[in-house]
Amino acid sequence: MKRLAQELNLSIATVSRALQDSYEVSPQTKERVRALAAELNYQPNAYASSLRRNLSKTIGVVIPEVNNHFFSLAINGIEEVARQSGYHVLIYLSHDDYEREVDITHYLTGGRVDGLLMSVASETRDFDHLLKLYASKPAIVFFDRVCDALSTAQVTTNDYESGYQATQHLIEAGCRHIAHLLVSGNLSIGRMRMQGYQTALHDHGIAFDETLVLSGDRDDERNTERVMELLRTRPEVDGIFASVERLAISSYQACNNLGRAIPDQVKIIGFSNLGVAALLDPALTTITQPAYEIGREAARILLHAIEKKKPILPSQSLVLKSELFRRRSTAS
Amino acid sequence: MKRLAQELNLSIATVSRALQDSYEVSPQTKERVRALAAELNYQPNAYASSLRRNLSKTIGVVIPEVNNHFFSLAINGIEEVARQSGYHVLIYLSHDDYEREVDITHYLTGGRVDGLLMSVASETRDFDHLLKLYASKPAIVFFDRVCDALSTAQVTTNDYESGYQATQHLIEAGCRHIAHLLVSGNLSIGRMRMQGYQTALHDHGIAFDETLVLSGDRDDERNTERVMELLRTRPEVDGIFASVERLAISSYQACNNLGRAIPDQVKIIGFSNLGVAALLDPALTTITQPAYEIGREAARILLHAIEKKKPILPSQSLVLKSELFRRRSTAS
DNA sequence: CTGTTAGCGCATTCAT
DNA sequence: ATGAATGCGCTAACAG
Numbered sequence: 001m002k003r004l005a006q007e008l009n010l011s012i013a014t015v016s017r018a019l020q021d022s023y024e025v026s027p028q029t030k031e032r033v034r035a036l037a038a039e040l041n042y043q044p045n046a047y048a049s050s051l052r053r054n055l056s057k058t059i060g061v062v063i064p065e066v067n068n069h070f071f072s073l074a075i076n077g078i079e080e081v082a083r084q085s086g087y088h089v090l091i092y093l094s095h096d097d098y099e100r101e102v103d104i105t106h107y108l109t110g111g112r113v114d115g116l117l118m119s120v121a122s123e124t125r126d127f128d129h130l131l132k133l134y135a136s137k138p139a140i141v142f143f144d145r146v147c148d149a150l151s152t153a154q155v156t157t158n159d160y161e162s163g164y165q166a167t168q169h170l171i172e173a174g175c176r177h178i179a180h181l182l183v184s185g186n187l188s189i190g191r192m193r194m195q196g197y198q199t200a201l202h203d204h205g206i207a208f209d210e211t212l213v214l215s216g217d218r219d220d221e222r223n224t225e226r227v228m229e230l231l232r233t234r235p236e237v238d239g240i241f242a243s244v245e246r247l248a249i250s251s252y253q254a255c256n257n258l259g260r261a262i263p264d265q266v267k268i269i270g271f272s273n274l275g276v277a278a279l280l281d282p283a284l285t286t287i288t289q290p291a292y293e294i295g296r297e298a299a300r301i302l303l304h305a306i307e308k309k310k311p312i313l314p315s316q317s318l319v320l321k322s323e324l325f326r327r328r329s330t331a332s
Numbered sequence: 333m334k335r336l337a338q339e340l341n342l343s344i345a346t347v348s349r350a351l352q353d354s355y356e357v358s359p360q361t362k363e364r365v366r367a368l369a370a371e372l373n374y375q376p377n378a379y380a381s382s383l384r385r386n387l388s389k390t391i392g393v394v395i396p397e398v399n400n401h402f403f404s405l406a407i408n409g410i411e412e413v414a415r416q417s418g419y420h421v422l423i424y425l426s427h428d429d430y431e432r433e434v435d436i437t438h439y440l441t442g443g444r445v446d447g448l449l450m451s452v453a454s455e456t457r458d459f460d461h462l463l464k465l466y467a468s469k470p471a472i473v474f475f476d477r478v479c480d481a482l483s484t485a486q487v488t489t490n491d492y493e494s495g496y497q498a499t500q501h502l503i504e505a506g507c508r509h510i511a512h513l514l515v516s517g518n519l520s521i522g523r524m525r526m527q528g529y530q531t532a533l534h535d536h537g538i539a540f541d542e543t544l545v546l547s548g549d550r551d552d553e554r555n556t557e558r559v560m561e562l563l564r565t566r567p568e569v570d571g572i573f574a575s576v577e578r579l580a581i582s583s584y585q586a587c588n589n590l591g592r593a594i595p596d597q598v599k600i601i602g603f604s605n606l607g608v609a610a611l612l613d614p615a616l617t618t619i620t621q622p623a624y625e626i627g628r629e630a631a632r633i634l635l636h637a638i639e640k641k642k643p644i645l646p647s648q649s650l651v652l653k654s655e656l657f658r659r660r661s662t663a664s
Numbered sequence: 665c666t667g668t669t670a671g672c673g674c675a676t677t678c679a680t
Numbered sequence: 681a682t683g684a685a686t687g688c689g690c691t692a693a694c695a696g
Contacts, residue, residue: 011683011684013682025682029682043439044674047383047444048383050379051377051379051674054688058422073399089423107420110375111378112378112379344667345669345691346665361666377688377689377690379688383672384672384689384692385672
């Protein structure tokens with residue numbers, strides 16, 4: 001910028017204003033400045049600008065994992081909205097680990113981001129780190145795996161209903177002994193989905209059996225083993241409702257390993273955003289969340305609040321609808 | 333920091349040094365500073381520091397899409413290495429669109445990142461934007477979809493051999509009319525994989541038929557249609573080698589739509605990192621790239637260069653190996 | 665071991 | 681419509 005000013009015989013201030021398209025600079029000067037800036041391939045130093053304006057034009061995204069279609073689609077939506085508004089996106093993965101999540105929230109304290117989109121780790125039980133982070137300013141919007149301890153907006157799906165529908169789907173398909181794989185008792189999505197499961201059982205006159213509920217682990221291998229064990233000790237199980245994609249896949253593998261035919265002996269339904277990939281197997285019925293839209297809407301709420309410098313209210317929360325998805329039968 | 337200095341009756345400089353664990357400050361003072369900093373939940377302003385040191389401790393990742401297991405696994409590896417080294421990761425998606433890629437490289441000019449990991453868009457034919465970006469300093473490492481125009485390191489896989497093996501796999505399975513779905517003639521991965529295909533055909537005495545090669549589009553629906561058209565006009569096609577996951581899925585759907593049994597009538601092999609999801613269907617044989625490792629190694633090369641302030645040499649390039657992956661048969 | 669000073673690049677207030 | 685001066689929060693060179 002110094003260089004621009006010198007070569008054009010202008011002050012740095014004028015150059016700065018010209019580049020910001022300020023009304024108080026003559027059109028010709030603006031043009032001259034722009035022309036030279038383009039020629040020199042000038043780009044302003046984002047950090048100097050951030051420091052001065054106390055605004056980073058950057059948002060952070062904290063999610064458990066990226067190797068999961070739900071989250072990668074959500075990122076897609078987030079990135080899209082951010083790009084359109086000129087924001088940059090920092091990404092952090094908690095791997096569903098509480099310690100990592102705490103570390104991440106520490107890095108984020110201190111103005112690096114203007115706002116944050118977050119889906120909390122399944123291991124997280126304690127929200128002190130989030131409260132601390134929240135105290136340090138940035139706007140926060142939770143999506144999917146929310147934290148009720150903070151008074152802010154959250155974008156979720158109709159988990160209770162989806163859980164109900166999923167269970168009902170299995171019951172109507174003839175299942176009477178339905179296991180439930182819970183993602184985590186800590187997460188509201190887990191609790192909601194499970195409530196739907198319980199109520200559906202009840203409404204159809206099936207007794208709720210606590211021993212058919214398995215709480216998922218971070219380790220996929222272990223999950224598969226535990227499902228196998230359940231299937232061995234409880235051979236009457238004829239249906240599985242998995243509350244997240246990873247657990248659905250573990251169920252699938254467990255059945256395969258034990259030679260239980262899907263869907264003849266055991267029917268599986270699971271939350272999943274495998275998308276086209278799910279088309280590959282007719283045996284897996286999925287509940288698909290509108291992941292892209294979730295990311296997009298969460299980002300919109302966040303950026304809107306940042307731009308207007310208004311706090312985010314819980315009343316801005318959104319509940320989108322998931323879709324029960326069955327593969328059309330293979331053409332004969 | 334000002335506040336810390338005041339409350340402790342120290343100069344700002346001393347506080348700064350204490351927080352950096354400088355050797356020229358007394359242990360007791362360090363402790364006092366740290367204690368108060370922790371108590372006040374102080375976090376340094378990263379942008380002020382970046383401005384001063386001309387170092388952002390941030391790297392950028394530019395990829396075509398994130399909703400793809402190859403790239404999301406790569407990000408996983410990248411994030412892991414970055415986190416360990418205290419770096420932050422900015423993510424940008426080009427959606428395989430040339431214009432977007434150009435825009436992104438513009439944002440990135442100007443010190444926002446210390447380095448860049450990049451996989452170029454399939455539409456990109458012209459590398460001026462990359463050369464301009466490169467001129468503006470940041471270290472760049474390409475992975476998978478590389479750009480040979482820049483003299484820097486790249487992390488790739490043995491694409492020629494994989495293409496050869498994939499084709500050979502189909503030939504050995506009895507295929508004689510093998511179509512190839514090319515990701516893009518612009519990309520070296522496309523060219524390498526196709527060369528493997530051609531050579532394998534030749535080595536097995538099968539004539540190369542140019543009309544059996546389809547160049548992929550950005551639109552998945554269109555790809556499916558084009559494969560369907562190919563299968564209709566060329567009913568003798570009994571094998572498809574898809575050079576990327578999306579094209580493999582399109583092939584799969586095209587066959588389904590037309591009622592061509594997989595793998596009885598048409599065999600499909602494709603590059604894919606669907607991972608566990610691919611386990612779902614025995615009909616799809618995949619070539620799996622070590623995506624996580626690619627991301628990790630690329631990030632290592634990049635961060636190493638940044639920390640040592642040394643330029644990245646093409647000789648640091650790495651070639652990892654992909655794996656032919658067939659699903660074990662379903663337990664009976 | 666600690667304090668003083670200067671300046672990173674930019675945006676802004678005040679003056680002209 | 682433009683320029684001069686100030687400071688964002690931090691680091692580093694220099695002085696003691």
